[in-house]
Amino acid sequence: MKVVLNEEMRKIDKTTIEKYGIPGIILMENAGLGVVEEIIKDFKRDSNFTIICGRGNNGGDGFVIARHLYNKGYNVKVFIVGDSRDISKDALINFKIIQNLNINITNILDEKDLLKLKEGILSSTVVIDALFGTGLSSEVKGIASEVIKYMNKYSKYIFSVDVPSGICGDNGQVCSLAVKADKTITFGLKKCGNILYPGAEYCGELILKDIGIPREVVDLMNLKFNIITEEIVKDSIPIRKKDSHKGSYGKANVIAGSFGMTGAAILTCKSALRSGLGLLRLYIAESLNFIIKTNVPEAITVPLGEIRKGVIGINNIREILEGTKDADVLTIGPGCGNTSELSEILKRIIGEVDKPMVIDADGLNVLSKNVEWLSKKKSEIVITPHLGEMSRLTGLSIEEIKRNPIEVAKNFAQKWNVITVLKSARTIIASPKGEVFINVNGNPGMATAGCGDVLTGIITGFIAQGIEPLKAAIISVYIHGLTGDRVAEKKGEYGLVAGDIIEKLPYTIKDVIGR
Ligand SMILES: NC(=O)C1=CN([C@@H]2O[C@H](COP(=O)(O)OP(=O)(O)OC[C@H]3O[C@@H](n4cnc5c(N)ncnc54)[C@H](OP(=O)(O)O)[C@@H]3O)[C@@H](O)[C@H]2O)[C@H](O)CC1
């Protein structure tokens, strides 16, 4: 499912109107009808509606909604915010129609008009937020700020039209303040701001309505941003052949764990094995070998000489490089420790290994001091930073990254030619070609130690089976989040631990693939 930026939606609008000849007023009518269709499902005839309209086309949708609710016998009050003399063209047509009908219209020009607005909202069952949509261009200014405050303070229930007013349609950020809707009806395509936090939270329940935009207009746009759906995932996982053997499902080499941090190695290995790969070899300091063997008997361990307790050094690089020759993927980082020894090993691996790689956790912390190494890479690399690791990799603050996660992930992926899995409440996968895949499952219960290691293991497991790294990342993020949601359904978000996801992983994979 494609998602769009404001500008892309405007272009789609323009093409639809100018190239395909569907007048904007028709799109507006369909948009308004789409909202009314949802309203009448939830609210009986004796409901009162306050419809708060801006002067743009979002407001125009509001005028259409007012007209149809009025015609259906609902009690309707319209408030137009700003000078009603400069309403946009299509909105003006609809404004004039409701003026001809016996609909109560009040102008909100300045503070003195706010009392009427408060009375209107307090006497209404539902408030319709048609103030701003994709046209919001900056921090909310003027009397609109007060209107939004009143909506949030006095409304019993809010429907937002297209985008909650005050939310930026491009990135879901709050432009100084925003309407907290119970339900948002968006049109044509979901906006990035509808699905990225905090916008996703402000939308409440999000419903997408078709307003008659021709399919080929969307196809022509060659949109690059996608929501990960089960269909995308199903199509990407190969069906296992009957006449197959362990060797058919790939070999993964993993460099993970160090003294006091064997848990990350165990979780990574377990989740990789649970993802269906054939064979997993863990390269680890020999003093930790026993712990791994007892916890992950299915993993083959390669005990290595240690520089100091639990830490392997560059003296092992020959054996590590040799071992990658028959491997299908090499993963490095979970629980390794942010050490100079890891740095020496990572530099050699990036510069010499020609197999797909996954770099996570301490591998990323080491890399963040030497990002230029990526320009020497010999293979496809998937990196899986959380916000803190991305901050270290890019030099941006976490706040800067959260303000525009898609751009940050996309820019890094294209600049360094790596598949970037930016983990957060909405995990974003960006490819070097500028494609973006946004995951919308998962829950706050997964913000717990080890969940990142589990995701790294799943990605490792799917790449090992021959799935190309970008697809493997997409599948893994989706399945990881879906499994986390299923665990949270049963155990709640507080009690969820990484091991629960590993345990439930096979069931999710079976449900998604069907076997
Ligand atoms: N295909 C579709 O999705 C369709 C969508 N429709 C609806 O149209 C809006 C987009 O309409 P647009 O006119 O481009 O813009 P908005 O109505 O969202 O907002 C413009 C008005 O908001 C004022 N504004 C903008 N920024 C600020 C701010 N920071 N503070 C205060 N006011 C602001 C702006 O005022 P100006 O003085 O800047 O002109 C405008 O008054 C989309 O979201 C859908 O709801 C179509 O109806 C159908 C097709």
Ligand SMILES: [K+]
């Ligand atoms: K709105």
